[in-house]
Amino acid sequence: MNKKQLFEKAKAEGIEELEIFESTNKKTSLDIFEQNVDHFTISDTTTWKVRGVYQGQMGKVIVEDGSDFDFIIDAIKENATAITSSDEQEIYAGDEHYPTIQKRNNTCFQASSAKKVQLMKTLERELLESDARIAQVMEASYVESCSQVSITNSKGLCLAKENQWTMLGACVLAKDKDDFKSASEVELIEDLDAFDLSDFVKRLKEKAVSKLHAVSVHSGHYPIIIDRSAMAQLLQCVFAQFHGDQAAKGISLLSCALQQSIFDEKVTLIDDPLLPQGVNCTPFDDEGVACQRKVIVDHGVLLQFFHNLKSSKKMQAETKGNGFHGSIDYTNFYMENGDQEVDELIKQMDRGIIVTDLAGLHAGWNAITTQFSIQASGFFVEHGKIAYPINLFTIAGNFLKLMKQVDGIGNDLKHYPSGIGAPSVLFPNIAISGS
């Protein structure tokens, strides 16, 4: 794209300010099935998100042909004139300082395809051989992605960054007599040789076979431990309540709760774009604002929302760089570790339920009310110990209410590829629907 020409043409067409967000991505992925390469995919794409201020409003367009200036300019004008909202919008001139993100040395990109295929074949074989009850490796896949992003605007801002990641995952089917259960595991890696294959195999195998012969659980109210992976899924759902735009519009139930105690005092939630082990580390957001670490909930008290430029102006708050994807998003969002071993939480609970898997959160979670009823599976705990696996039950309640009383937080915080991190959490009471 000839950006200089686009800036000039836009100006001549009456577009006062213009910004070009360019992202280029190259990706390679491969799947192994029964020791053959089942799928192998390569891609190379470039996308331009262009926005401009026209007659006081912001018009936006996304294109994949960077030379069609007429289309871009017409779309910006058309969209800008459609907007009737009085919200102030701006193209950002930039910050004085941007944080430095420590560059990770990902050596996977230099390795040959043959080596990656071999690694995945070994993974598939070892999973299959790990236990007679592993009936099939449904999927063994490897993905590597490299993307470059640049932001250039008419206020003189010119920023660029690069992001690389490599992910490896597998899904297995465990079978014993007439019962079968599936389980999957993914891991971000930076060095093929450093990947602990036997540990991965052991974890996934145990996850799958431990679910076999799960029984139903009687409906009722139980104490519950939501394990760290399930807790991370719930945190991702509740993010909408901390979304600055939703708060500014009064749609979030927490709109008027700043500085109030909203959760149990054991709960602290943080968004940290500079987190050393984070997957979404970034020096600036999609609007060119420098990213900062922020405590969203401190010991139960709501301190701030996630903002982009628009919502921060509307709520007279400071933006700390959460303008992503044309809206607002988290970077590395997590619940702070507690001080108890998970075994201690189980002992403390004595009799109750551990939820390890949740399904259908997009349907069973109401984003407006945080009312939820979600399909779950996990384990039943008796006398302070895991007794047997359970499945096909639902957990239900209201998440904002649930978080008001937390009996314990584990010290097992894990950051997931989704960018969310959580430890396991013990709640005194939740409604379970089963047999």
Add this chain to the structure above:
Amino acid sequence: MIKKEELEELFHLALSNGGDFAEVFQEEKTTNAYEMLNGVVENSAKKKIQGVSIRIYQGLGSVYAYTNHFDLLQLKDMVLTLCDSLEQKEDHDHSIKWNEIRYENKHPIHCDPNQCDREEKIKLLTRANDAAFAYDPGIQKVIASMADEHQDVIISNSDGRYVKDTRVRVRMRVSAIAEDGEKTQDGTCAPGASKGMEFFEETTPESIGKEAARIAKVMLHAKECPSKVMDVVIDNGFGGVIFHEACGHALEAAAVAKHQSVFADRLGEKIANEAVTAIDDGTIPNAWGSANVDDEGNFTRRNVLIENGILKSYMIDTLNARRMHLTSTGSSRRESYRYESVSRMTNTYLAPGPYKPEELIAATPYGLYAKTMGGGSVDPSTGDFNFAVLEGYLIENGKITVPVKGATLIGNGAKTLMDIDMVADNLKRAQGMCGASSGSIPTDVGQPAIRVRNMIVGGSKDGDNHE
């Protein structure tokens, strides 16, 4: 777009370097989206994607490349990289005899959304917004959005097939939020079709706004749903999501071919109650999930999946057809050129049965009447599924009584199919987006009202003693 001579070059390259079949999918799609909050236009956005993908088969394996750089040299490079990864380097016959497929468009539109004035579209949103507010003073916020898309595809392959299709779709979504100072509750209605702007003459914005407001208002004072096992009457329309999750995904070749579905190897067997006949039909004129051809360029079909409880067919794409020793059922779909096409549902529904809907209620002493459903999900390997009830009522003594909220229905597909014991005569379809390996695609779900025995109803209130 890529010329035929260039396509021939790409196919030659693929077939002389190990591929036994190659396909090129070209796409250009323009999307317009508008969002209004309380009558104020907050967002208006346009997106145009254009790209190409190349797929090469070797036996049961497939390699795939996609890009939005329409540059022949780069495409050739990508083909060579793909071929490098193939284990066999055999040179296959690569003479291409073009067979350009022409057909009569079964999904014509009258008013192309791309040509429709933006202000006209905003007026439609305003009408929906006003109707929702007018429904009841308890409605405090209304979010109305509309999206239209115009997709042109050209699908060609090394068998010489060359086919074009244009898919145009429109959809409106209204979410109304009711508040009474203490409680907050939302209701949503989101119909769409493979139609142009004429869609809003048949399904008026007022009807969409009013329906969203009605659900929000009714559910505001609903009680918590009991958590227990009970009989459930699931109403028509989006209720069909139960079949989509409980069975549909597990009949897709992607799961069946590799024996990752509970219904693999069961053609001709009884897998459902005899009251159940299920169909996937991508040919329904102008339906949300319809198209003239699938994303491999094969004509869409009406596939009877289950007939009177007997499994008759799966939904099959060409690659999995090889593994299954069967043929394609015209069911291969993808969100865009960035996804490798695979067997998916189109418009899937249960055929009508002999009962009147009220007979299902009357025959149920105690249970749940699920009037409006939300989405759901399934693990096709085990068949365990869930889906949400957006508007539910208790059935007591064969009569619908109080509204209840917060219910999710869960179960196991293989068992649930046997437990559908009554099917009414009021078939209706509704629109959804379905997410899976080949991306998010528009699908219709549908059914008449059905009764399912003994479902696990997940609510947050303790179950009472009714049995």
